[in-house]
Amino acid sequence: MTIRPASATLVLFFAGVVAVFSVSAPRFATATNIENLMSGFSFVAILAMGEAFPILVRGIDLSIGAIVGVVGMVVFDMTLIFHLPGYVVLPIALVIGALAGVVNGALIVFLRLQPFIATLATLAAYRGLIYAISGRQLVPGLTTTPIRDSWIIGIETYFDLGGRLGVSKLLTMPWFPLSFFIMLTVFAVLQTLLVKTRFGRDVQAVGGNSEAARLAGIDVRLVTVVAYGIAGICAAIAALILVARFTTSTEALGAGMELTAIASAVIGGVSLTGGVGSMFGPAVGAFLLGAVLLGLTLEGVPQFVQQITTGIVLLAAVGYDRLLLLRQKSGHAVGHAKVG
Amino acid sequence: MADPPVIRGVGLTKVYGNLVALNNADFSVGSGEVRALIGSNGAGKSTLVKILTGAVAPTRGAVEIRGQEAPLGDPREMIRLGVACIYQHSNLAPAMSALDNIYLGRQPVNRFGFVDARRQRRQALELLDRHGITLDLDAAVGGLPTVKQKEVEIMKALALDARVILMDEPTGWLANSEVAKLHGTIRALKASGVGIVYISHVLDEIFAVCDTVTVMRDGRIVAESAVADLDRSQVVSLMVGEKLARESVEATQHTRHPRGNGVVRLKARDLAKRGVFHDVTFDLYAGEIFCLTGLIGSKRTELVRTLFGADRFDGGVLEVDGRPTRFSAPANAIVHGIGFVPEDRHRDGLMLNMTVTENLAMATLDRFRHGFILNRRGMIAAGRQAIAALSIQPPDGSHAVKLLSGGNQQKVLVGKWLSRKPGIIILDEPTVGVDVGAKAEIYALLRRERELGAAVLVVSSDLDEVMTLADRIGVMVSGRLVAIRDADAIHIEDIVREMGAEAA
Numbered sequence: 001m002t003i004r005p006a007s008a009t010l011v012l013f014f015a016g017v018v019a020v021f022s023v024s025a026p027r028f029a030t031a032t033n034i035e036n037l038m039s040g041f042s043f044v045a046i047l048a049m050g051e052a053f054p055i056l057v058r059g060i061d062l063s064i065g066a067i068v069g070v071v072g073m074v075v076f077d078m079t080l081i082f083h084l085p086g087y088v089v090l091p092i093a094l095v096i097g098a099l100a101g102v103v104n105g106a107l108i109v110f111l112r113l114q115p116f117i118a119t120l121a122t123l124a125a126y127r128g129l130i131y132a133i134s135g136r137q138l139v140p141g142l143t144t145t146p147i148r149d150s151w152i153i154g155i156e157t158y159f160d161l162g163g164r165l166g167v168s169k170l171l172t173m174p175w176f177p178l179s180f181f182i183m184l185t186v187f188a189v190l191q192t193l194l195v196k197t198r199f200g201r202d203v204q205a206v207g208g209n210s211e212a213a214r215l216a217g218i219d220v221r222l223v224t225v226v227a228y229g230i231a232g233i234c235a236a237i238a239a240l241i242l243v244a245r246f247t248t249s250t251e252a253l254g255a256g257m258e259l260t261a262i263a264s265a266v267i268g269g270v271s272l273t274g275g276v277g278s279m280f281g282p283a284v285g286a287f288l289l290g291a292v293l294l295g296l297t298l299e300g301v302p303q304f305v306q307q308i309t310t311g312i313v314l315l316a317a318v319g320y321d322r323l324l325l326l327r328q329k330s331g332h333a334v335g336h337a338k339v340g
Numbered sequence: 341m342a343d344p345p346v347i348r349g350v351g352l353t354k355v356y357g358n359l360v361a362l363n364n365a366d367f368s369v370g371s372g373e374v375r376a377l378i379g380s381n382g383a384g385k386s387t388l389v390k391i392l393t394g395a396v397a398p399t400r401g402a403v404e405i406r407g408q409e410a411p412l413g414d415p416r417e418m419i420r421l422g423v424a425c426i427y428q429h430s431n432l433a434p435a436m437s438a439l440d441n442i443y444l445g446r447q448p449v450n451r452f453g454f455v456d457a458r459r460q461r462r463q464a465l466e467l468l469d470r471h472g473i474t475l476d477l478d479a480a481v482g483g484l485p486t487v488k489q490k491e492v493e494i495m496k497a498l499a500l501d502a503r504v505i506l507m508d509e510p511t512g513w514l515a516n517s518e519v520a521k522l523h524g525t526i527r528a529l530k531a532s533g534v535g536i537v538y539i540s541h542v543l544d545e546i547f548a549v550c551d552t553v554t555v556m557r558d559g560r561i562v563a564e565s566a567v568a569d570l571d572r573s574q575v576v577s578l579m580v581g582e583k584l585a586r587e588s589v590e591a592t593q594h595t596r597h598p599r600g601n602g603v604v605r606l607k608a609r610d611l612a613k614r615g616v617f618h619d620v621t622f623d624l625y626a627g628e629i630f631c632l633t634g635l636i637g638s639k640r641t642e643l644v645r646t647l648f649g650a651d652r653f654d655g656g657v658l659e660v661d662g663r664p665t666r667f668s669a670p671a672n673a674i675v676h677g678i679g680f681v682p683e684d685r686h687r688d689g690l691m692l693n694m695t696v697t698e699n700l701a702m703a704t705l706d707r708f709r710h711g712f713i714l715n716r717r718g719m720i721a722a723g724r725q726a727i728a729a730l731s732i733q734p735p736d737g738s739h740a741v742k743l744l745s746g747g748n749q750q751k752v753l754v755g756k757w758l759s760r761k762p763g764i765i766i767l768d769e770p771t772v773g774v775d776v777g778a779k780a781e782i783y784a785l786l787r788r789e790r791e792l793g794a795a796v797l798v799v800s801s802d803l804d805e806v807m808t809l810a811d812r813i814g815v816m817v818s819g820r821l822v823a824i825r826d827a828d829a830i831h832i833e834d835i836v837r838e839m840g841a842e843a844a
Contacts, residue, residue, distance in 0.1 A: 192454075196454040196455055197449070197453060197454055197455060198445075198447050198449050198453070198455055200455075201436075201440055201443075201444070201445075201447055201455060202445060204433060204435065204436055204440070205433045205436065205440075205444050205445065207433075208432075208433025208434055208435050208436055209431065209432060209433045209434065211431065212430075212431035212432055212433055212444065213433070213444065213445065214415060215393065215395055215415050215425070215427070215431055216415075216419070216431075216444040216445035216446070216496075217415055217416030217417075217419045217420070217445050217446070218416075218444070218445040219416070271435075275433055275434075275435045275436070276435040
């Protein structure tokens with residue numbers, strides 16, 4: 001098990017942020033705001049957990065925001081142009097996401113490209129693809145038509161748990177969005193995959209020391225491709241949540257989300273040097289980032305300052321990651337001791 | 341010998357570029373046999389091991405396991421066939437637990453496909469118990485001391501239930517008591533019919549635990565024998581070869597200059613870097629060649645990088661020409677007349693896509709500068725001189741360095757620093773991957789610098805090289821400089837003994 005002790009630190013930090021804003025920001029500790037946090041950042045948490053897999057195998061996926069856009073547009077086309085039913089569209093959307101991820105992995109593994117370069121290239125290519133298949137361009141009349149399929153729209157559902165449990169007379173409970181429960185399900189599945197299965201160990205081994213993994217008979221290439229495929233599936237799930245919310249899709253859907261996802265994963269202790277991390281970290285990391293951004297909004301801080309804040313938080317998290325690594329290095333000769 | 345050998349290599353040849361690392365080697369190990377594989381560095385032992393484990397595919401030849409032809413270059417299949425290896429370099433995933441590392445890629449799974457953590461732990465504990473090893477299974481491997489990391493590697497091989505275990509310098513990191521324990525384990529494995537290949541520089545260990553010995557030199561197998569039929573001096577002369585043995589005698593005859601002309605250029609007192617090396621005390625004199633030797637991982641590279649200012653030290657005193665110094669960057673060391681030829685010429689030393697002339701001028705660009713403009717004609721003229729002096733082949737400065745052979749690349753690298761006329765020159769493994777002829781030329785260059793009064797510090801793992809070149813020899817063990825001897829007053833076997841000395 002490699003849940004780093006930072007998990008406890010992370011939760012404490014989260015609690016600290018919540019405490020500070022509860023005091024300083026008006027309406028931060030209200031049911032509405034908690035609802036906003038859950039609906040606004042559950043899909044970010046899903047993206048971050050997906051992004052954690054490429055990072056765990058010592059790579060990165062810059063294209064997941066673009067994959068969100070591609071899947072969103074595919075859903076738009078299939079429902080509004082081809083009138084396919086939602087129960088057909090949903091699995092196809094997931095497969096498209098997985099394929100886009102597998103293409104990333106295959107480029108990295110078979111053409112031996114740097115993950116950064118390969119996914120930067122597919123980021124551009126997928127963004128272009130969105131315009132090529134855009135139903136908004138092909139059938140301009142559909143731009144203002146909302147998606148009405150209940151299978152898709154149903155994703156944007158809220159549950160009044162407080163009302164059902166009968167506690168709403170005592171305190172105001174937020175309504176829980178379905179996306180929050182989807183996020184919990186994704187967490188449970190991926191965390192089990194990572195910790196309880198051979199594949200999960202292989203992922204950590206490949207990221208920790210890929211030559212050792214290869215010599216131990218692990219199929220490093222397959223593990224890598226699957227890791228990127230998982231990131232793609234998570235991007236597809238996030239795309240479905242967003243399309244359900246907007247009841248449409250645009251060419252810009254998902255733009256810049258890779259940055260938020262990477263930031264959340266790194267804040268959550270997924271080491272950029274590979275092989276270290278859990279699913280708990282990215283999920284909490286996403287909500288931590290969300291709490292900071294929502295808090296700043298409530299404080300009346302302008303949007304561009306929030307972007308600067310995201311950047312600073314990312315730098316701080318990466319800096320902390322380096323610090324841990326340096327401390328570990330000075331302690332003992334680690335892994336691949338240098339010849340000498 | 342009714343049974344076929346547990347593993348057999350037939351006519352194995354491996355060519356890297358224009359270097360023949362392994363030349364038509366036939367090699368076999370029987371069930372219950374412990375075979376020593378010995379030879380100097382670069383003799384081809386590691387290449388042979390890598391072919392047998394499937395880590396690399398041979399250029400020619402075949403591998404058989406228990407009489408059956410095995411696939412080549414497929415580590416997973418070799419593991420399945422029962423071939424395990426303890427590599428010289430650590431092969432662990434540092435962030436994972438000892439338990440997960442032992443079963444890397446092979447964790448037992450239950451019928452739902454989940455890792456059966458309880459069974460995994462039970463098997464590991466049984467294994468630890470059977471071999472009398474104590475290990476914290478839950479500790480992250482990267483945080484364990486080196487000795488424990490080696491034990492994890494040994495456990496990893498044992499957990500495979502292997503029929504053949506290849507051990508590449510398995511005791512390099514272990515203390516004497518642990519070596520004895522490992523030998524006990526080897527005898528137990530032997531009794532259960534496992535075939536073992538044991539690579540070591542420590543002759544005592546070979547006489548203690550091995551049945552048979554295969555000697556390699558320059559990529560060929562030069563002798564095979566029962567250990568009982570050989571004595572130590574025969575083994576040594578087989579390893580280094582008649583010719584080199586003779587040459588090293590000649591080199592000894594040609595006068596050595598311990599402490600050179602008596603002027604101390606560089607003085608280290610209790611130099612230390614936390615967690616890397618400590619208690620390093622020595623003097624480097626003008627007009628001598630001082631060789632630092634030791635096993636891989638004894639931190640020689642780290643030490644000399646510190647002397648050159650590429651890394652910092654955090655304890656002790658370093659004096660250059662009598663003044664305490666603490667270089668903050670290599671540029672400072674260069675100003676003080678120190679030259680450094682790093683170990684990995686591709687990574688640290690040469691601009692491979694640039695020409696020979698440009699590389700030669702790299703350390704002396706100031707001399708060819710008029711204001712901001714470089715004097716190319718001067719550079720080319722100086723390059724032509726250097727190419728002749730170093731006898732670089734082909735003698736054409738406009739070739740890209742990457743097109744040259746390893747030996748000639750190394751000459752360019754050495755020449756680049758010599759052109760600065762450094763008073764102190766540090767070389768880290770100057771002849772690794774270099775053919776015999778170029779080796780001799782590099783030795784001659786270094787001797788010439790010594791005659792001109794330079795203080796020369798050479799890090800080398802190649803004991804023949806050390807014996808050939810050194811005026812004085814320092815031995816490093818686990819980050820400590822444990823012995824300094826005049827080369828005249830020490831034999832190769834004494835060095836080997838010092839190198840294998842118990843790590844404190």
